[in-house]
Amino acid sequence: MSPINWGDVPTWVGGGGAIAAGWFAYQTIKSQRQQIGEQRVFIAEQSRFMDDQKQNLELERGELRAQAQERRISQARQVLMTFETAGESGRDAYNSPTGYSRWDVLILNGSNEPVHDVMVRFGVTYNAVSATEREGRRHPDEGRRVVPVTLIPAGHTVVFESPNWSEPTVDNNRPTLLFTDDGGVRWRRDSYGKLEEIPADGPS
Incomplete structure (x- = not known):
């Protein structure tokens, strides 16, 4: 049996650590990207919701103005x-x-x-x-x-x-x-x- 080449173990361990660190960094970046993507989706949904609310409010205000104008002119007619x-x-x-x-x-x-x-x-x-x-x-x-x-x-x-x-x-x-x-x-x-x-x- 030949003796173990211990000189390669630290290199192997260092390489494994680098791989682990790289994998962890990758997972972290992946998680952050996922979170950013989810935030963008949430913000987009909120923006659409707010736009819908704004349009609804404008329609309601327009209808109220039309009703007020109709009441205003109804007697005069x-x-x-x-x-x-x-x-x-x-x-x-x-x-x-x-x-x-x-x-x-x-x-x-x-x-x-x-x-x-x-x-x-x-x-x-x-x-x-x-x-x-x-x-x-x-x-x-x-x-x-x-x-x-x-x-x-x-x-x-x-x-x-x-x-x-x-x-x-x-x-x-x-x-x-x-x-x-x-x-x-x-x-x-x-x-x-x-x-x-x-x-x-x-x-x-």
């Missing part, structure tokens, strides 16, 4: 305006027109709440000269109201009259309705039915 011309026609001895014409504008508050500070304007300059509440015609005041009308109750109708003009002047001064809803918002409805909110700091 039920305040309606119709109009027609009225007057007298005739000619004098020189065959010149002696008649007059005017707008009769009917404002119906079809909502369940009153409207306030109601005015009908003609063109950009002229205001209604009189107003009569139909539901008040049997009262001692015969339904006459001061212009602008302070309040039109729910379901009531008021007829506004323009000044008396010639027919061309009437045609050039179509009516516009101005009113404040029960929530304090000021509105404008033109003779074509367009309804728009008047900014608080804007002209009425």
